[in-house]
Amino acid sequence: MTDRRRGRRGGPWARGSSAGDRRPPWWPEDEAWPPPERARRWRRFGCFFGLFFLAGVLGLLTIGLSVVGYLLAAPGPFGLVVRIAAVVVAVGLVIGVGRAARAIRGSSRVLDALVDQAARVETGDYSARVTIDRPAPRPVRDLARGFNTMAARLEADERLRRDLLADVTHELRTPLAVVQGSVEAILDGVHPADDVHLGAILEETRVLARLVDDLRTVAQSESGSLSLHREPTDLGVLVGDVATSFSAAVESAGVELASAVHDDVPLLDIDPIRIREVIANLVANALRHTPSGGLIEISARPIPGDGDGHPVAAVDLRVRDTGSGIDPELLPHVFERFARGARSNGSGLGLSIARGLIELHGGTITAAAPSAGGTEIAIRLPIGPEPRTSD
Template identity: 40%
Template sequence: MTPAADGAGDAQRRVPDRLDVRPLDRFHSFKVKLGILVGASVSVAALLTQVSIRAGIQPLLALPLVVIAALVFTQLLARGMTSPLREMTGAARAMARGDYSRAVSTTSRDEVGQLASAFSTMASELEQTDRMRRDLVANVSHELRTPVTGLRAQLENLVDGVTEPDPAALEVALTETERLSQLVDHLLDLSRLDAGVVELDVEEVELTPFLHEVVDAASLASGGRDVRWIIDVEPADLAVPADAARLHQVIHNLLENAARHSPAGGRIHVSAARTEQDDGVRIDVHDEGPGIAREDRSRVFERFQRGGYADTSGGTGLGLAIARWAVGLHGGSIEVLDDPRSEHAQEGRSSLIRVMLPDTAATP
């Protein structure tokens, strides 16, 4: 069926909806509506019978007329009662074709109206899920294509003799392989997130040696970028209950993100201290990069989002999403705060990210 024909069919199906009569929408129970419908139909039939008797119409002629009039009256009321069901049927058929735009409108407050409202909510969630699925497939395909293409080109050059297998050429191939491996690891983490297969091994983590360890790992992963790392823990023996591996993943992703966007010679400051309410620990990561725009601060923690600007530095767009997930497992929060540097604060951009962890780790 062509779109025009399909649209014409929809128009034809919508024309009878103008005949919907819904005087019973004020009632909250479908059973009450059915009772009223039966009572009204019987009353109409009795009234028409009385009128036909007084008019002297023969019973053989009056009976069919009364039955037909009662059925028409019943049909009009029943049509309004079941109109949301017909709309849901049409919307379900449209959803099967991938069209989630069909709305289900109802003014009824009974069980059918509640079902229509729940159906509309479900349709909206299905549309969002389907859009996320398509975006995920498109983004994963794009992200996989980049390192695979680079790795293939490099290996083809080595095989064809265009490039000598010297350390520089092998390092390029290794970099692309590591990028591909990182993307796969991130996707596996997100699949565990969606499946809910997560366990926390909570222990007291001393932040001073822990942050130095994470910074050392991030420094190696940054590929020798010209940045300075500054660690500040107050007090020096500060500790927090957490899963060390998951917390390492959070801070490492934040530091890797900071190193990727820091200018040459820039400083990356990592600080930890107790919260002002003394009910947990805050960990701040602050770099001197361009920062995240105010309107993108919540969006950067979604999958494949990069702060609203093109990122050609090799990031997967998954690090901050995984960080938010891991922090949430601990019952904490992560957010982008206003930049303390006045020139960036005026522009609404910030590269200061704060992780808040409670004193008592949550149970996933």
Template identity: 40%
Template sequence: MSRREGSSPTGEFPAIRPLGGLPSFKVKLGVLVAVSVTVAAALAWVGVRSGLHPLVTIPAIVLVALVVTQILARGMTSPLREMTRAARAMARGDYSQRITATSRDEVGQLARAFTVMARDLEETDRMRRDLVANVSHELRTPVAALRGQLENLVDGVTEADPAALQVALSETERLSRLVDHLLDLSRLDAGVIRLDVQPIALTPFLHEVVDAASLAARAHERDVHWTIDVTPPDLAVDADPERIHQVIANLLDNASRHSPPGGRIRLTARAPEGGDDVVLEVRDEGPGIALADRGRVFERFERGGRPDGSGGTGLGLAIARWAVTLHGGTIEVVDDERPDGPAGRSSTIRVTLPRRPAAPGAPRTA
């Protein structure tokens, strides 16, 4: 909410700020006292020169000094009054209040800091509401499906055969993934995570991750094929195996959910010449991520800029970015080099990790 500079927050009276150009609140107070004393002394001198009785001049001097002080002080304290009104509005849940800060003194600095805080609180409150709404939606879908399936089994509508139980198991696994992701996010928001850094031989490690992803894909009847390419074959990196397993597993799960039937998912690892990094890439043959959405897919509950029915929680890529950042690395969507790839979209996600983190095993701030 913006206001025209120089107007009051209520629009009733103009915010007179004759001392607004002074850089310090202490200087303003000094000027205020000096002006008040000067006005009082001038009026006293005029009264004496005019021969007026003190009972007349003294009340007049006090009244005029109060008026001058009120005029000068109003501009000095108006941001404080605005902050009071804004704080009361924020207590009611209204974070849209903004403070008009035209002065350069300490009160003006406080007003600008208050406005920044109001914006941050507004964004935090929006994220909290979005989180509650998204989690409620994500929980409702598998819970409703699981409840419906169990009701059919209890009522005898559906036989308790392996196919029916597999449906219930799939929804239960989806709930379990969401709970696991939420627990990871709670660790992220806690701020400090300790990495158990150790050497990882990437060839056997990536085969192990792909084997687990392949089992999960078959359980969900996803017809995909996997390719692993590690160059050189003995490539290794110092990292936390559990966290890197989590990163690759989330990327592979994301790729398998968006791959067409019979699609191929390619996982590569290489060491660029002359560098101290290891580059991991996951590429699928799905519809890809639009250029405009490449930054947003790593936010919580984002799915390539659009909702889908693939069964994802919308948290996998956010958790992957968190784990990669803990290692001092980066994760991004890069241009797809497939000649037959969709125009303007990419299905390649690249993870860049330092071969040796700056402080192995030390606590990292998320």
């Protein structure tokens, strides 16, 4: 008996299976696996069941042959009809047995592949896939498709985890090196422990704190575990609050900040804190890349509905600036984590956070580089026929 067959009969913990000779994690360490008494019990049950099944089949076959022989010997037209029916039934049985054998072979191949590929997934190889055999029954094909979907998601999650770990390591290294170097310089007497040098260390710790908070927000939004506290919100008031909070910064930078919210924009069932965070992120990005004398504009207008009781389908919210714009090669990846241009000094997480928060609201966010220059971020927030309940 091959290892593959033993693995199919005994499962991934069977002795000699493709997944290895190992016991279940809950089995006591000081007891043998599989238990000898269980194997003996199954052998006795298998022998008894096999004999009973064989006797039943032989009995039914004897009765069937007797009835068929009696009917085939019948004279006249009735006997002819019976013989023709017997031939038809025999041909049908042959075809049915052939199709059943084909389905069994297909199922066996798929199940063998499932056992082998599951062993690969168990060892951490998430690229394992099962080839779906067409003759296999639909439930077996559905099982194989479900396995492939699971393996693909595991592979994507593992790739995401590795990328996140590499990105976090890279982003934390610089502020930590600055803090370490400054503290060592103070301890060695190279720099005095005055407000200037201690203030630089404090600023780097704030950078680290912001980075950790941003990473947590990104992780929660991507995993869907970030809860939203929705309430009817006036988008015009929200945009005005953001503009007011940036008034001192834009005045200092010599940049004009304008806002224009259409009067027909209805109340939105959103999380005002999260949407305000998105708008503030976009304005902060625009301010970093807009030179003195430039313009940052926040606008919002309703998007007409289908006219079937829904006069407004969504709200179009845009943040546009006249700054340096986004590099064309970076534009398709601008919403990815840690994506940033050569001239950017941010963490590269602001747009990734914005995308996650907007998608949690059921909306979309896109970036464009207008021909006139600068950058334009467009957000589409849907409006349902009835206000949604808070999460």
